[in-house]
Amino acid sequence: MSEVRDLIELMTTTSLLTAPGLVTDPARAAIVDAVLAGGHHVVYGAPGSGRSTTAVELLAALADEPGGLEEVLLLAPTRQAATRLRDAVARRLPRTMGRVVVRTPASFAFSVLRQRAALLGESPPMLLTGADQDAALAELLLGHASGEGQDPGWPDEVPAEALGLAAFRHELRDVLMRAAEAGWDGQDLVEIGERLERPAWAACGRIMQEYDDVTRLGETTPDRGTRYDVAGIVDEATLVLGAWERELPRHPRPRWRVVIHDDYQDATMATARLLEMLAGHGAQVVVLGDPDIAVQTFRGALPALLGEATQIPQPRRAGRDVLEIRTAGALGATAHLLPMVWRGDKRLRSVVVAATEGLPALGESSRRRSRAAQAEVGSSIEVAVTTSPGEEGRLVAHHLRRHRLAGGVAWRDMAVLARSSGQLAALRRGLRAAGVPVATSRDVPLAAEPAVRPLLTVLEVLVEPADEGAVAEGDAGFAGSDAGAGRKRRHAVPGTVGRDGGGAAALPARWAHAVAPASAAARPSRG
Known part of the structure; x- marks a missing residue:
């Protein structure tokens, strides 16, 4: 699966455009010179204009400055983006770096908090994963359903049946994370929900208060450090750096000479507050970035932060009776533009222009008029409107097979992109039915992987037997077996495994698939 993901990223991302030590774009060279001269800067660029390449070239130029990269930090909004930048930096710089230069804001924040804990002699902090948060919320909601704890007061439009669903917990966790990034705590969310007559928001605020209490309770054991979630860890690091001299007067505060953030259109308000604090300390x-291509807004990204960075910082004062989201990120930065698009040709560029011209013009809008460096590279663009997902899948399969048979294009050199993961199942079925080999690349929690679910089910049943009827029978394809092999394995399971003591027949097929290899090792061979 990792090979498939790497292949798709290779096919859909831009490689390093310039040879090591050579900056061929005059606009890029001018931006590098301007940054080396000092001051804060915002660089706009359309897709394919070389924003990430500019960031890497800037890092290479800073490596030749006095002090090198010891106080230089390159940030990217996601782990995947940080990995691509890290690989590009490794190719660009002919030297070994003594520390991690490319990070995500959350990774950087965690390193700051870990350094502080070490200096104070405290246990290392812990980062709560999405699975940890989901488990904590599941326990809270289950406790409320059984009458434990304070009733959060869900309104009638939130049915009791929905509270036990994983999709509901996912949406609830999203609300809590967005509130934390806005600088609100549980009480703030309750107050604004009551003021705006949104009882569901108020209920989320009460859940948030209880969740925070449970999280802090888990920190009381001596061997466990402070626990942070991704939404709050960046703001926590900002507070720690701001209070460093007061809490650790005998240890110099970590300082950074230059901080670069690529794909800033996908940055959150918490990241903007962090950059503002770092700028205030020198x-x-x-x-x-480019506000038109933001893809992380569902996780709290604010494309308008690019334009905010060019604003002059102003003192902020919130009214006593008004709860506000504290904006941040005003740096008084100088705006620059990468005017040339190096990827694709004029035909592809015209499609991008048509797709973005109706979007709000955030920040520097002249980026939409950037020209393609190449007039024609043989690209072709077709638009088709289908009447059903099935017809859409057949049409996609037809084009893929045509390129394979008539053009000689290998299957591994083709990619199909879907707007959302919900489209993948139907599209995958349609392609396979047409004889097109399919390998999907989608990040899913480990517990949701098809090969992991049966193992977890076995463990759950061994610890606390479940109703056999609640589990789907069979699991064709598990470990390369079919239904017939599943029946043989089920009969091979010792009778003590059955929940009712009646032998292997009490064990559903999907459980037998998973436990049979372990039990078969102790059984003599019939040969």
Whole structure:
């Protein structure tokens, strides 16, 4: 699966455009010179204009400055983006770096908190994963359903049946994370929900208060450090850096000479507050992005932060009776533009222009008029409107098979992109029915992987037997077996495994698939 993901990323992302030590784009060279001269900067660029390449070239130029990269930090909004930048930096710099230069904001924040804990002699902090948060919320909601704890007061439009669903917990966790990124605590969310007559928001605020209490309770044991979730860890690091001299007067506060943030259109308000604090302590901040291509807004990204960075910082004062989301990120930065698009040709560029011209013009809008460097590279664009998902899958399969048979294009050199993961199942079925080999690349929790679910089910049943009727029978394809092999394995399971003591017949097939290899090792061979 990792090979498939790497292949798709290779097919859909831009490689390093310039040879090591050579900056061929005059606009890029001018931006690098401007940054080396000092001040904060915002770099706008359309897709394919070389924003990430500019960030890497800037890092290479800073490596030749006095002090090198010891106080230089390159941030990316996601782990995947950080990995691509890290690989590009490794190719660009002919040297070994003594520390991690490319990070996500959450990774950087965690390193700051870990350093602080070490200096104070405290246990290392812990980062709560999405699975940890989901488990904690599941326990809270289950406790409320059984009458334990304070009733959060869900309104009638939130049925009791929905409270036990994983999809509901996912949406609830999203609300809590967005509130934390806005700087609100549980009480703030309750107050604003009551003021705006949104009882569901108020209920989420009460859940948030209880969740925070449970999280802090888990920190009381001596061997466990402070626990942070991804939404709050960046703000926590900002507070720690701001209070460093007061809490650790005998240890110098970590300082950064230059901080670069690529794909800043996908940054959150918490990241903007972090950059603002670093700039206030002497760091030079450079951000690069394009508001038109933001893809992380569902996780709290604010594309308008690019334009905010060019604003002059102003003192903020919230009214006593008004709860506000504290904006941040005003740096008084100088705006630059990468005017040339190096990826694709004029035909592809015209499609991008048509797709973005109706979007709100956030920040520097002249990026939409960027020209393609190449007039024609043989690209072709077709638009088709189908009447059903099935017809859409057949049409996609037809094009893929045509390129395979008539054009000689290998299957591994083709990619199909879907707007959302909900489209993948139907599209995958349609392609396979047409004889097109399919391998999907989708990040899913480990517990949701098809090969892991049966193992978890076995463990759950061994610890606390469940109703056999609640579990789907069979699991064709598990460990390369079919239904017939599943029946043989089920009969091979010792009778003591059955929940009712009646032998293997009491064990559903999907459980037998998973436990049979372990039990078969102790059984003599019939041969």
